Amino acid sequence: MYFTVYVLLLAPAVLVAAGPTVSRYLAPAAAVRVLTCLTAVAAGATVWALTVLAVGGLAHTAQVQAYAHSSPRRLAAADPVPYGFGVIAAALLATALVRLAATRWHRARELRALDAVRARPAAGDLIVLPADHADAYALPGRPGRIVVTVGMLRALPVDERAVLLAHERAHLTHHHHRYAAIAQAAAALNPLLGRLRDEIAFGVERWADEAAAEAVASRELAARSLARAALATTCLPGPPPALAYLRHRIAARVGALRATGPTSRRRRVWPAAVAALATAVALADATVALVRCLNTLLP
Amino acid sequence: MGEHARDQRRESGALEAEVMAVLWAEGVPMTAGQVHTALGASAPVYKTVLTVLGRLHGKGLLERERVGRAHAYVPRRGPADEVASEMNQALVRGADRFAVLQRFVDGLDPDDERALRDLLDSRD
Known part of the structure; x- marks a missing residue:
């Protein structure tokens, strides 16, 4: 029965491997939702497997045995987790939780600092910053705001500016920061x-790009806006942004907008769905095992 | 509030943003007529532009001066703008910002740069 715990530890690797297929065969909105589910299930599997192993393994220590008045033999029968595994699992679990707490703390601090920008008077949902470099982003929260520098506004002609505003507005109306927060917590x-x-x-x-293309009723216009904005940011001062992976993918985003609109081919994501379902079953099984172990410990 | 009223309110917010974007991009005082022209194909009727300008002025976002029989509008800049801007500059250069805010574009690879320039040149 404890075999399922080790299945849980392997699940994240399998779910990660399913990621590219999901991105490729689903339209962006559906892909983001499915990927977020996969990552949440994978993070849950990690935490739960480590918890079960830590409880099972550490139950062998003399103090726990004395406290619980359980017989070592009965425990060994209910729970074949070696003590060493328990120690390692507990250490990994503690590290994961510390990393999660650190991520949450950083995020809260950055959002608090950005409140000063949010507090600026807005025209509708737009806040303009009088800076010469080109930059634009959606600032989630209450109220959600679109923040754009004067440098970016001047870099784009009026119809391409409409694409930029529609793109950032799509981030806000579809609550993209929530998917981002789940993904970031899972990676922590x-x-x-x-x-x-x-x-x-x-x-x-990609989701916001498609929403913007729909808002201005032209994929070609959306592609041109994205290309021009990207070129405008190449003269950004300071060190390059930390998110290098997005940098490599501007060309991919422009290319996707110049191709025909995305359609979902759901059959292709069956393997990912099955992997997620199997993980959920393993989660349930490991929970039963944990309860059995605790029952033996605390009769 | 009905569906229609909510739609209208959202529309007017978007319109305020577009008008403000035009005024910042041009950077010179503009009359309602000039803003209307600058908005291009997607422009609402002239009277709506006039209303939006009045509302933005009422919020303290615009300064206006008389030019002949019309008003010319220009974005109001204060010291607080510069502070917010500098702070923003420092903040968004921070570590993992993906979870905090979503940007339009985040820099560019030199290889992609040429491809994108070609794309724009083919139509300009």
Whole structure:
């Protein structure tokens, strides 16, 4: 029965491997939702497997035995996790939780600092910053805002500016920051899930690109706006942005907009769905095993 | 509030953003007529542009001066703008910002740069 715990530990690797297929065969909005589910299931599997192993393994220590008045033989029968595994699992679990806490803390601090920008008077949902470099982003929260520098506004002709505003507005109306937050938390819990986080980051941009193309009723116009904005940012001062993976994919986004509109081919994502379902079953089984172990410990 | 009223309110917010973007991009005082022209094909009727300009002025976002019989509008800049701008500059250069805010574009690879220039040149 404890075999399922080890299945859970392998699940994130399998789910990460399914990521590219999901991105490729689903339209961006559907892909982001499915990828976010996969990453949440994978993070859950990681945490739960480590918890079960830690409880099972550490139950062998003398103090726990004395406290629980359980017989070592009965425990061994219910729970074949070696003590060493328990120690390693507990250490990994603690590391994962510390990383998650650190990520959450950084995020809260950055959002608080950005409140100063959010507090600026807005025209509708737009805040313009009088800076010469080209930059634009969606600032989620209440109220959500589109922040654009004067440098970016001047770099684009009026119809391409409409694409930019529609793109950022799509981030806000579809609550893209929530998918981003889940992806980031999952990657903090299990670094293997960084690949899925990158897929989600790209999917979210593609989703907003498609929404903007629809808003201005022209994929070609959306592609040109994106290309021009990207070229305008090449004269950005300071060190290059940390998110290098997005940089490599501007050309991919422009290319996707110049191709025909995306359609979902759901049959192709069956393997990913089956992997997620199998993980969910393994999660349930491991939970039963944990309960059995605790029952033996605390009769 | 009905569906229609909500749609209208969202529309007017988007319109305020577009008008403000035009005024910042041009950077010179503009009359309602000039803003209307600059908005191009997607422009609403002239009267709506006039209303939006009045609303933005009421919010303290625009300064206006008399030019003949019309008003010319220009974005109001204060010291707080510069501070917010500098702070923004420092912040968005930070570490993993993906989870905090979503940007339009995040820099570019030199190889892609030429391809994108070609794309724009083919139509300009």
